[in-house]
Each structure stands twice: as C-alpha cells, then as structure tokens.
Amino acid sequence: MATQHSRSAARIMISPAVVLLLAWMIVPLVLTVYFSLLRYNLLMPGTERFVGFLNYKLFYQNPAFWTAMLNTLLLVGGVLIITVVGGILLAILLDQPIWGQGIVRILVIAPFFVMPTVSALVWKNMFMNPVSGLFAEFSKAVGLAPFDFLSQAPLASIIGIVSWQWLPFATLILLTAIQSLDSEQMEAAEMDGASALSRFWYITLPHLSRAITVVILIQTIFLLSVFAEILVTTNGGPGNASTNLTYLVYARSLLNFDVGGGSAGGVVAIILANIVAIFLMRMIGKNLDA
Amino acid sequence: MARAVSTRRKIGFTIAAWAVGLAIFFPILWTILTSFKTEAEAISSPPSFLFFDWTLENYTTVQERSNYFRHFWNSVVISLGSTVLGLIIAIPAAWSMAFVPGKRTKDVLMWMLSTKMLPPVGVLIPIYLIFRDVGLLDTKTGLVIVLTLINLPIIVWMLYTYFKEIPGEILEAARMDGATLRDEIIHVLTPMAVPGIASTLLLNVILAWNEAFWTLNLTAAKAAPLTAFIASYSSPEGLFYAKLSAASTMAIAPILILGWFSQKQLVRGLTFGAVK
Numbered sequence: 001m002a003t004q005h006s007r008s009a010a011r012i013m014i015s016p017a018v019v020l021l022l023a024w025m026i027v028p029l030v031l032t033v034y035f036s037l038l039r040y041n042l043l044m045p046g047t048e049r050f051v052g053f054l055n056y057k058l059f060y061q062n063p064a065f066w067t068a069m070l071n072t073l074l075l076v077g078g079v080l081i082i083t084v085v086g087g088i089l090l091a092i093l094l095d096q097p098i099w100g101q102g103i104v105r106i107l108v109i110a111p112f113f114v115m116p117t118v119s120a121l122v123w124k125n126m127f128m129n130p131v132s133g134l135f136a137e138f139s140k141a142v143g144l145a146p147f148d149f150l151s152q153a154p155l156a157s158i159i160g161i162v163s164w165q166w167l168p169f170a171t172l173i174l175l176t177a178i179q180s181l182d183s184e185q186m187e188a189a190e191m192d193g194a195s196a197l198s199r200f201w202y203i204t205l206p207h208l209s210r211a212i213t214v215v216i217l218i219q220t221i222f223l224l225s226v227f228a229e230i231l232v233t234t235n236g237g238p239g240n241a242s243t244n245l246t247y248l249v250y251a252r253s254l255l256n257f258d259v260g261g262g263s264a265g266g267v268v269a270i271i272l273a274n275i276v277a278i279f280l281m282r283m284i285g286k287n288l289d290a
Numbered sequence: 291m292a293r294a295v296s297t298r299r300k301i302g303f304t305i306a307a308w309a310v311g312l313a314i315f316f317p318i319l320w321t322i323l324t325s326f327k328t329e330a331e332a333i334s335s336p337p338s339f340l341f342f343d344w345t346l347e348n349y350t351t352v353q354e355r356s357n358y359f360r361h362f363w364n365s366v367v368i369s370l371g372s373t374v375l376g377l378i379i380a381i382p383a384a385w386s387m388a389f390v391p392g393k394r395t396k397d398v399l400m401w402m403l404s405t406k407m408l409p410p411v412g413v414l415i416p417i418y419l420i421f422r423d424v425g426l427l428d429t430k431t432g433l434v435i436v437l438t439l440i441n442l443p444i445i446v447w448m449l450y451t452y453f454k455e456i457p458g459e460i461l462e463a464a465r466m467d468g469a470t471l472r473d474e475i476i477h478v479l480t481p482m483a484v485p486g487i488a489s490t491l492l493l494n495v496i497l498a499w500n501e502a503f504w505t506l507n508l509t510a511a512k513a514a515p516l517t518a519f520i521a522s523y524s525s526p527e528g529l530f531y532a533k534l535s536a537a538s539t540m541a542i543a544p545i546l547i548l549g550w551f552s553q554k555q556l557v558r559g560l561t562f563g564a565v566k
Contacts, residue, residue, distance in 0.1 A: 010390035013382035017446060018398065020379065024439040025405045028413035035415060090310065096303040106550050107311035110318055113549035115500040117520040118538040122321050126531055132333040141336065167314070173565050176557045211565050218561060225409050228502035228517070232524035246411040253415050254507065263415050270412035277407035284562050285400055
C-alpha cells in the first residue's frame with residue numbers, strides 16, 4: 001500500500017515530464033491556431049492583422065491544397081498497402097525453417113536504420129537517375145529506353161522509397177506476432193487436412209489482425225509527416241506533383257514566409273493526424289488494462 | 291517429432307528468404323561498395339560489382355572538403371544529449387507511475403502518448419519563430435531541446451513497460467528488512483532496471499540520430515547533424531556517387547550496428563507495448 005508520503009514523492013517525480021510536455025504541446029499549438037487567423041508574412045513585418053478564417057478559405061480555394069491532400073492520401077495509402085501486404089508475406093517466409101534465419105532477418109530490417117535523407121538520395125541518384133542510375137543501366141542492358149522516375153512518376157517513386165524504409169518495421173512487428181502463434185493449433189489444422197491457404201486465412205490472419213492494426217496506425221502517424229524524402233528528391237515537384245501536406249506547409253511558411261497560410265495548413269494536418277490518433281490510442285489503452 | 295520438415299522444403303524456403311533479404315539489403319550494400327570506388331568507376335557502364343580498384347580516397351576527400359567530422363560530432367552530441375536528458379526527466383516519472391500508480395496514472399500515460407501524435411508540421415512555425423527570437427536556430431542546444439521533447443513520450447513509455455515487469459514483492463521484502471527509499475532505489479531497483487534503461491537509451495539514440503524533420507528545418511551550416519549535412523548532396527553534388535556513398539556509409543554505419551542489437555526493443559518501443 002502506497003503511503004501518503006510516497007504518493008506526494010511520486011507526484012514530484014512525475015511533474016517535470018508532465019510540465020515540459022504540457023508546455024511543448026500547448027504553447028506551439030495555441031500559437032499555430034492564433035497565427036492561422038492572422039495575415040502574417042515574415043517579409044512584411046508589422047502588417048499583421050486579424051483576418052478570421054481567410055487563410056483557411058484561401059487554402060480551401062487553392063488547387064495546390066487539394067493536390068497536396070490527395071498526394072498525402074496516396075502516399076500514406078500506397079505505402080501502407082505495400083508494407084502491410086509485403087510485411088505479412090515476408091514475416092511468414094522468415095517464420096519458416098530456413099538456414100541463416102538470423103542473418104536474413106538482419107538484412108531485411110536494415111533499411112529501417114538508414115536515415116531518411118541517405119535512403120532518399122541513394123535511391124534518387126544511384127538507382128533512379130535516368131542517365132547513370134542502376135535502373136537506367138538495367139534498361140539499357142535489356143534494350144529499353146531509361147525511365148526518368150522522379151520526373152515521370154514522382155509520387156510513385158517516393159512511395160517506393162518510403163515503402164523500402166518502412167517494410168522492415170511492418171515485417172519485424174508482424175514476425176513478432178506470428179511467432180507467438182500457437183504451433184499446435186497449426187499442426188492440428190494441418191492434420192485435419194486444411195490447405196496452406198485456408199490455414200493462412202483462418203488461423204494466421206485472424207491472429208495477426210491486432211498487429212496489423214497497430215502497424216497501420218503507427219505507420220500512418222509517421223507517414224502523414226513524410227518530409228525529408230520529398231525535400232531531397234523532388235522538392236515537391238514537378239509543379240505540385242509530389243507535394244504532401246507537410247511539405248506544402250513547409251513551403252508556404254519557410255520558403256514563401258506566409259506564416260498565416262502555413263499555420264492554417266498546420267491546423268489541418270493536426271486534425272488529420274488526430275483522427276488516426278484516436279483509434280490508435282484506443283487500441284493501446286485497451287492493452288494497458290490487461 | 292514435432293514437425294518433420296523435409297530438407298527439400300527447407301532448401302526452397304532458404305533460397306527464397308535469402309533472395310528477398312539480399313534484394314532488400316542491396317541498396318545499402320551497393321552504397322557501401324560504391325564508397326570504395328573512384329568516381330569514374332562509380333558511373334562506369336556496365337557497373338562493376340566487386341572487381342574494381344578499391345580506394346579510400348572518397349572518405350578523405352569528404353572529410354577535407356566539408357569537415358565531415360564536425361557534422362558527425364553534431365549528430366553524436368544531439369542524439370546522445372537528447373537521449374540522456376530525456377532519461378533524466380523520464381526515469382523518475384516512469385518509476386513513480388510503475389511503482390506508485392494512482393487513479394490517474396493511466397490517463398497521464400495516454401496523454402503523454404497523445405503528444406507524440408501531434409504532427410511536427412503543426413507546431414513548426416511557432417517553434418521556428420521562438421527559436422529565431424531567442425537565438426536557438428542552428429544550435430546544438432536547440433536541437434537537443436526539441437529532440438528531447440519529441441522523444442520523451444517514447445522514453446517514458448518504454449521505461450514504464452520495463453519497470454512494470456519488476457515484481458513489486460521484491461520492494462516490499464526490502465522495505466520489511468528496513469530498507470530506506472534510498473537503499474531501495476540504489477540496491478534493489480537500479481540493478482533490475484538497468485537492462486530496460488539500456489534498451490531505451492539504444493532505441494532513442496537511433497531515433498534521434500535519424501530524425502530528419504526538425505534537424506532539417508532548424509539547422510543551417512553550423513549545427514547541422516548528418517541528416518541535414520547529407521541533404522546538401524541533393525544538389526548536383528549528389529552526382530558524385532562515390533563521395534555521396536562515402537558520406538552516407540559513415541552516416542549509417544554506427545546506427546546500423548546499434549540497430550541490429552536492438553531488434554526486440556524496437557518492436558516494444560515503437561508499438562508502445564501493444565505488440566510484444
């Protein structure tokens with residue numbers, strides 16, 4: 001039983017973390033919302049004034065905003081499909097009896113530890129470059145014209161790069177979940193003559209459903225904020241073809257110095273992330289009771 | 291026999307798994323190999339895989355031209371600094387939540403987690419302006435502060451899940467034997483908590499080392515860690531493949547090695563205990 005004394009000690013021990021996080025959350029958040037209601041441009045200091053929801057209206061009417069929203073959804077959705085499907089297949093493959101399993105696992109998870117700017121630049125220059133990239137070499141070798149990935153299909157190329165970074169994460173989590181599957185259940189099903197496909201469909205997949213949900217939710221949080229990969233490969237271009245919401249806000253505020261407009265975009269990003277966060281928090285909260 | 295596996299089946303799976311594993315790893319391997327080529331060999335057509343004149347000149351050139359080790363050192367200071375500072379703040383908090391849980395402990399934990407869900411771009415502008423006004427832009431101190439705060443929820447959570455596993459009875463037994471709170475912490479808890487703290491430290495150094503939103507937006511030439519330094523290769527400079535590769539190899543090697551030791555903690559830390 002905790003005494004009154006240890007309870008107040010506990011409160012003191014916890015307060016630095018709480019106060020810091022509270023400040024970190026509230027101060028910028030309030031400022032962002034406040035800025036979003038101002039006409040505020042860093043190039044015109046002293047001209048700030050309250051404009052209500054004008055920035056939101058301008059955003060709403062700006063086709064670049066809708067392109068960015070669509071790109072954000074395509075980027076998140078595309079990467080999720082590739083990494084979840086790929087992750088399930090890979091996790092099953094790595095769960096089989098194979099020689100050198102530990103080494104293969106290390107090879108598979110390695111991309112997750114590569115910093116975003118390195119992986120994006122390596123893919124951009126050494127693989128996707130239409131003149132001297134490896135893909136261009138390969139095209140030449142089989143007699144095809146080289147494809148200029150980042151200008152012909154910028155968003156798809158970025159989806160590819162980001163998927164490469166996140167596939168290890170999905171694989172690792174799903175593999176952890178698969179390994180907790182009761183092997184006796186599998187053997188029983190196998191003896192009863194269930195095919196590999198139906199064993200996968202009726203036993204493995206339901207067992208993985210929770211881990212899959214966690215992977216989807218956590219990746220979505222991170223994928224909504226993809227930034228470095230876009231900055232170093234396409235700068236959001238050509239045009240707005242690979243601009244997501246995060247990059248749009250960055251370009252608005254730090255490249256065009258439009259603090260008001262950028263903040264309005266930031267508020268939209270916060271709302272989007274919160275929709276996902278609510279579901280994720282519920283799942284984690286449930287686990288906390290157990 | 292639990293499950294007889296035919297050798298042929300095992301061979302098949304082994305080949306498939308190795309093929310996929312090597313394919314996924316290939317870009318990293320290619321980067322490492324290219325870092326030892328001359329620039330001419332790096333873009334030679336057809337590309338040479340292993341049979342080229344191995345050279346270390348790219349590594350020395352990268353250092354000479356751009357003072358690489360300053361950026362490397364910035365990365366070390368920022369990632370270690372923010373992790374250690376985070377641990378100092380988080381250990382007491384996680385300790386008290388794990389051992390003296392109150393009615394609202396769960397709410398506090400969930401709330402801390404929710405701060406992690408805040409997209410960085412939603413708070414970029416105020417932080418940028420505040421940093422500009424107080425002179426923290428492009429300083430290591432500024433980045434240590436930001437990275438401490440963004441990783442604090444993960445640190446608290448990881449520590450909490452580890453501390454939770456330390457059986458409470460041991461503490462009670464120690465108290466019965468007349469141990470003071472100080473004895474309790476130094477002689478009983480610390481030895482049992484060290485592995486969890488070490489894992490947390492490892493994962494957070496990795497996360498901080500690779501963080502590439504705040505580091506790119508809040509630094510320029512002076513305090514830029516490797517994430518931001520490498521980004522400067524997005525200019526035509528990046529077409530010097532061998533040098534790009536050398537700079538990249540040095541940037542990812544330490545974390546690749548640390549990362550391989552932290553596979554288990556990764557799952558735990560990044561899913562907030564939802565998958566174990």
